[in-house]
Amino acid sequence: xxxxxxxxxxxxxxxxxxxxxxxxxxxxxxxxxxxxxxxxxxxxxxxxxxxxxxxxxxxxxxxxxxxxxxxxxxxxxxxxxxxxxxxxxxxxxxxxxxxxxxxxxxxxxxxxxxxxxxxxxxxxxxxxxxxxxxxxxxxxxxxxxxxxxxxxxxxxxxxxxxxxxxxxxxxxxxxxxxxxxxxxxxxxxxxxxxxxxxxx
Amino acid sequence: xxxxxxxxxxxxxxxxxxxxxxxxxxxxxxxxxxxxxxxxxxxxxxxxxxxxxxxxxxxxxxxxxxxxxxxxxxxxxxxxxxxxxxxxxxxxxxxxxxxxxxxxxxxxxxxxxxxxxxxxxxxxxxxxxxxxxxxx
Numbered sequence: 449x450x451x452x453x454x455x456x457x458x459x460x461x462x463x464x465x466x467x468x469x470x471x472x473x474x475x476x477x478x479x480x481x482x483x484x485x486x487x488x489x490x491x492x493x494x495x496x497x498x499x500x501x502x503x504x505x506x507x508x509x510x511x512x513x514x515x516x517x518x519x520x521x522x523x524x525x526x527x528x529x530x531x532x533x534x535x536x537x538x539x540x541x542x543x544x545x546x547x548x549x550x551x552x553x554x555x556x557x558x559x560x561x562x563x564x565x566x567x568x569x570x571x572x573x574x575x576x577x578x579x580x581x582x583x584x585x586x587x588x589x590x591x592x593x594x595x596x597x598x599x600x601x602x603x604x605x606x607x608x609x610x611x612x613x614x615x616x617x618x619x620x621x622x623x624x625x626x627x628x629x630x631x632x633x634x635x636x637x638x639x640x641x642x643x644x645x646x647x648x
Numbered sequence: 649x650x651x652x653x654x655x656x657x658x659x660x661x662x663x664x665x666x667x668x669x670x671x672x673x674x675x676x677x678x679x680x681x682x683x684x685x686x687x688x689x690x691x692x693x694x695x696x697x698x699x700x701x702x703x704x705x706x707x708x709x710x711x712x713x714x715x716x717x718x719x720x721x722x723x724x725x726x727x728x729x730x731x732x733x734x735x736x737x738x739x740x741x742x743x744x745x746x747x748x749x750x751x752x753x754x755x756x757x758x759x760x761x762x763x764x765x766x767x768x769x770x771x772x773x774x775x776x777x778x779x780x781x782x783x784x
Contacts, residue, residue, distance in 0.1 A: 511696040512695060515696070516694040517693050518740065519691040520742045565674075570674070572672045572675045573675060617696075621726055623696070624696055636674070639672055639674060645679075
């Protein structure tokens with residue numbers, strides 16, 4: 449009886465193995481889908497051009513949105529009032545929040561042949577190769593600077609949502625700090641020492 | 649539009665436009681050749697990322713705002729940073745006399761980065777790093 453039971457079990461197990469083996473796909477496992485809609489991201493311009501042609505001009509939508517001019521003509525204060533004014537600030541905020549992530553796409557730091565102001569004994573700026581070396585040595589720092597810029601964009605989006613013109617001055621200062629602290633790390637770090645020498 | 653036109657005007661008065669709002673101090677200004685200029689305040693702009701100041705410097709035989717005077721533009725710290733250094737809008741009024749120690753632009757424009765403002769009252773307001781400011 450026991451022998452018959454063992455034989456039935458062996459038959460069942462064999463059948464199961466055979467079934468699984470025959471139904472398993474022979475083709476390779478498909479790679480996981482890209483987390484991005486567009487697949488790989490391929491840059492068109494360098495970091496320097498991205499800054500000059502996109503991020504820097506649109507940062508002015510935030511920087512210049514509030515201010516005061518004092519002249520013989522009197523005192524002129526300006527801040528966003530109309531929908532058009534606020535939409536312009538919003539454009540700047542979206543650019544900071546989203547275009548900042550383009551800085552995470554590996555790309556040259558300057559166009560071919562552009563070495564920044566990196567020549568001479570007291571060169572004020574790092575060359576593209578020096579910047580690349582710094583980034584590769586500490587990519588987390590680069591990412592943190594990118595996130596700082598993105599955070600200011602998010603802050604300004606919130607200000608736009610609330611139509612809180614009084615908060616724009618501080619946000620503009622935050623934007624300035626986000627830009628400058630990154631530049632002092634990756635673009636012109638020698639400036640810290642220079643300012644000390646000048647007593648500033 | 650009015651602001652844009654005004655900004656364009658003052659940029660032209662300063663001599664030339666700047667390609668970037670952000671730039672390294674040393675690439676644009678000569679830290680080895682400080683200048684001291686005395687003149688009359690024409691316009692002050694409290695705006696980010698650089699506050700701006702324009703003065704007429706009386707030239708030889710000339711009078712402020714007339715032939716013989718030169719208009720200079722200066723880059724200062726952002727408005728909040730100026731306020732933290734004790735500078736108030738009432739302290740910089742058109743027509744006030746002012747003396748400015750600054751570092752001139754390398755390209756020969758009549759444009760400079762301020763090191764210190766000496767107000768008509770005699771009070772000196774030293775700038776933190778302005779055009780080439782260091783992070784807080």
